[in-house]
Amino acid sequence: MEANRVLIFAGGTIDPVFLKNISQNDIIIGADRGALFLVEHGISPDISVGDFDSVSPEELEKIKKSSKELIQCDAVNKDLTDTELAFEVAIQRHATEIVMVGVLGSRLDHTLSNIQMMLRGMQHQITSVIWDTNNYVTLTGTTCEIEDRGYTYVSLLPLTPEVTGIHLEGFMYPLDNATLKMGQSLGVSNRLKGERGTIRIESGLLLIIQSKD
Incomplete structure (x- = not known):
């Protein structure tokens, strides 16, 4: 198609x-x-x-x-x-x-x-x-490639009660097999180190917000 x-x-x-x-x-x-x-x-x-x-x-x-x-x-x-x-x-x-x-x-x-x-x-x-x-918002349940679109921050927010097995590559603050639960701010205001980064998760739905003031 x-x-x-x-x-x-x-x-x-x-x-x-x-x-x-x-x-x-x-x-x-x-x-x-x-x-x-x-x-x-x-x-x-x-x-x-x-x-x-x-x-x-x-x-x-x-x-x-x-x-x-x-x-x-x-x-x-x-x-x-x-x-x-x-x-x-x-x-x-x-x-x-x-x-x-x-x-x-x-x-x-x-x-x-x-x-x-x-x-x-x-x-x-x-x-x-x-x-x-000020925002570029996407959603993933598996793997997502993030490119630098001129925004300052990359924030990760669970859209399910929890998101498990989070792996970040190419970010200033990497995560390895991390879990995010609703109400936690651990994933807020990360940054890309270069032009691209990779986000992988094992379960749940993760909201990805690229933003700037």
């Missing part, structure tokens, strides 16, 4: 510089106000989804005219957030990688929901990433 990378632009703060990361073969999904962001920056979304309650009628018309496909739902009678709707569409379009932009913001409930959404991706054998100016 052909590899499909799907970029989801949600309604949070997005630096226009992220538009430079769009490749020709990417599928671009705008979630609610994220679709307006794309349109206002000259990008025609392949799909725009959401209830569009955060845009004006005039802005919605812009989105409709510029989108190749529009999926609109009722603002009240819906069970999924706009970002999760976009994520579900990405799964249906056979994504092999989903990159979410504009999903970390002032609403902690939405932020946590979007982070946990990466579990859904893993269940479908899809690599999921959350990316913004």
Whole structure:
């Protein structure tokens, strides 16, 4: 099957510089106000989804005219957030990688929901990433190669009650057969020694957050 990378632009703060990361073969999904962001920056979304309650009628018309496909739902009678709707569409379009932009913001409930959404991706054998100016977030249950993306820190947080058999190579503070449990800060604020590092775990799910202030 052909590899499909799907970029989801949600309604949070997005630096226009992220538009430079769009490749020709990417599928671009705008979630609610994220679709307006794309349109206002000259990008025609392949799909725009959401209830569009955060845009004006005039802005919605812009989105409709510029989108190749529009999926609109009722603002009240819906069970999924706009970002999760976009994520579900990405799964249906056979994504092999989903990159979410504009999903970390002032609403902690939405932020946590979007982070946990990466579990859904893993269940479908899809690599999921959350990316913004200050954070690059991934999830692993096995082995993960980390590359220097210009962030200062690499923090490891369990997304299951515990993660066992953690091995770090290429980090300032290495770990060998370590265990991390929820609530522990041992894995916070590590650093890469060079351009790449390797993280291996034996059990559990590990959230990897590259970040900078």
